[in-house]
Amino acid sequence: MIIYGSLVSPFVRKLLAYLGEKGIDFELKGVGIGDPDPGFRAASPLGKMPAMEDDGFTLADSSAIIHYLEAKYPEPALIPADPQERGRVIWWDEFGDTVLAACGGKMFFNRIVAPKFLGREGDLAAAALAESEELPKLLTYLESAIPASGFLVGDRLTLADLAVASPLMNLRHCGCGVDAAAYPKAAAWSEAILSRPSIAPWIAKEERMMARVLAPAS
Numbered sequence: 215m216i217i218y219g220s221l222v223s224p225f226v227r228k229l230l231a232y233l234g235e236k237g238i239d240f241e242l243k244g245v246g247i248g249d250p251d252p253g254f255r256a257a258s259p260l261g262k263m264p265a266m267e268d269d270g271f272t273l274a275d276s277s278a279i280i281h282y283l284e285a286k287y288p289e290p291a292l293i294p295a296d297p298q299e300r301g302r303v304i305w306w307d308e309f310g311d312t313v314l315a316a317c318g319g320k321m322f323f324n325r326i327v328a329p330k331f332l333g334r335e336g337d338l339a340a341a342a343l344a345e346s347e348e349l350p351k352l353l354t355y356l357e358s359a360i361p362a363s364g365f366l367v368g369d370r371l372t373l374a375d376l377a378v379a380s381p382l383m384n385l386r387h388c389g390c391g392v393d394a395a396a397y398p399k400a401a402a403w404s405e406a407i408l409s410r411p412s413i414a415p416w417i418a419k420e421e422r423m424m425a426r427v428l429a430p431a432s
């Protein structure tokens with residue numbers, strides 16, 4: 215199976231963590247925004263990452279790919295069968311992919327991707343507004359919703375944990391990771407999820423890449 219994407223995308227990171235937790239073998243083919251790679255373009259009709267090619271079957275969108283893989287490889291289940299738990303997992307996946315990734319994306323894109331990867335100025339006012347107005351509301355909600363189990367749904371890891379922790383990594387790249395003084399439960403939970411062996415080696419690689427990208431020009 216080939217996964218197309220970049221390590222710094224929250225959607226790609228979520229999928230890589232999922233693949234690691236499931237123990238599914240894959241090859242990561244690195245692509246950037248607007249990449250002309252023919253395999254990527256064939257797998258992703260809108261040119262967005264991640265995309266997948268599995269024995270000739272192509273699919274884009276992190277959640278679509280994960281639902282496909284969950285049906286193909288049911289164990290260990292990361293999308294529970296219990297109706298209420300399943301509903302909650304989909305809620306958190308949606309929360310991570312839409313509001314949280316969009317908020318983090320305003321900071322990550324405008325402060326890092328635009329100037330460092332695309333060679334143009336980002337909208338710094340939009341980034342500042344997202345940090346001061348949007349993010350506190352989302353982290354306050356997350357802080358209030360983390361159960362004593364240490365997992366967002368039930369008493370074990372699910373897609374919910376991967377989907378919400380992944381965009382928080384992009385905030386960390388911007389120097390505004392979860393503040394442990396203000397959000398102690400969210401900070402401890404996200405640290406635990408992002409340290410799991412399924413994703414920690416990818417994060418170490420991405421941090422090395424970001425250190426190079428953000429290093430002052432000599």
Ligand SMILES: N[C@@H](CCC(=O)N[C@@H](CS)C(=O)NCC(=O)O)C(=O)O
Nearest residue numbers: 223224225247262263264275276277
């Ligand atoms: N809902 C999609 C979102 C994918 C997405 O927006 N990926 C971004 C990178 S983080 C992208 O490829 N953007 C390029 C573009 O919009 O042209 C998913 O979960 O995979």
